[in-house]
Amino acid sequence: MYAIIGGTGVYQLNVSIQNLNIETEYGDVDLDFIEFDNGEKVYFLSRHGKDHSKPPHNVNYRANIMALSLLGVKYIYATAAVGSMNKKFIPGDIVLVNDFIDFTKSRVMTYYEGETGVKHVDMSDPYCSNLSNLFLKRAEESKVDIKGTAIYLTTEGPRFETKAEINMYKNFADVVGMTSVPEVVLAKELGMCYATIGIITNWCTGFKSEITLHDIESSMNMNKEKLTELFIDIFSNENLNQNNCKCNDSIIKL
Numbered sequence: 001m002y003a004i005i006g007g008t009g010v011y012q013l014n015v016s017i018q019n020l021n022i023e024t025e026y027g028d029v030d031l032d033f034i035e036f037d038n039g040e041k042v043y044f045l046s047r048h049g050k051d052h053s054k055p056p057h058n059v060n061y062r063a064n065i066m067a068l069s070l071l072g073v074k075y076i077y078a079t080a081a082v083g084s085m086n087k088k089f090i091p092g093d094i095v096l097v098n099d100f101i102d103f104t105k106s107r108v109m110t111y112y113e114g115e116t117g118v119k120h121v122d123m124s125d126p127y128c129s130n131l132s133n134l135f136l137k138r139a140e141e142s143k144v145d146i147k148g149t150a151i152y153l154t155t156e157g158p159r160f161e162t163k164a165e166i167n168m169y170k171n172f173a174d175v176v177g178m179t180s181v182p183e184v185v186l187a188k189e190l191g192m193c194y195a196t197i198g199i200i201t202n203w204c205t206g207f208k209s210e211i212t213l214h215d216i217e218s219s220m221n222m223n224k225e226k227l228t229e230l231f232i233d234i235f236s237n238e239n240l241n242q243n244n245c246k247c248n249d250s251i252i253k254l
């Protein structure tokens with residue numbers, strides 16, 4: 001089974017969409033899904049809730065990822081709206097996230113609280129290289145322009161960053177967002193392949209922009225739709241397996 005997190009835009013696709021509510025020990029989660037002819041499903045999870053009511057620091061990350069795991073999901077594409085602090089990436093661009101730096105402060109980061117022994121998850125390849133490479137290949141074939149790979153710095157939010165913070169962050173990362181951590185970590189803890197595509201929505205504090213809000217909104221909507229179509233295309237046509245990545249074998253027990 002497959003999932004897309006954060007992805008709206010699917011509603012424009014000509015497919016019938018059903019919904020369901022999954023209860024987990026961390027809370028319950030609303031999802032939509034479509035079903036392929038072979039019975040495999042793609043689940044759509046709106047990270048901030050369907051009504052966009054949960055700010056980044058209050059997203060129930062553990063419930064979201066656990067719900068997908070309970071449904072048998074092994075492969076997840078996530079989209080993330082990010083600010084750019086790299087002049088190469090301008091608002092409207094799409095980037096592939098290939099690593100993260102975590103500057104969050106108050107989030108529960110793990111399913112492993114010690115009840116089942118002390119466990120650590122390997123983060124040498126946080127975003128699945130298999131899913132990431134497949135995405136790059138299909139994007140190129142579909143003439144969807146990917147501007148490059150980006151290191152994602154996660155802040156706690158919901159406030160934006162100060163100029164001084166961005167001055168420091170830009171030395172180590174390309175884009176800033178508030179949600180990739182702990183989502184990527186929890187997915188890895190549960191042995192899932194997880195990749196993130198960033199959509200640049202704004203310049204970070206202190207960077208100047210000559211692009212109007214209208215331009216950003218229209219390219220955002222276009223990009224969301226294109227990305228969702230690409231993800232579904234990959235899920236329905238590629239023979240995915242976990243033999244070429246370590247996502248399903250990243251827990252180190254002490």
Ligand SMILES: [Zn+2]
Nearest residue numbers: 128193245247
């Ligand atoms: Zn993987």
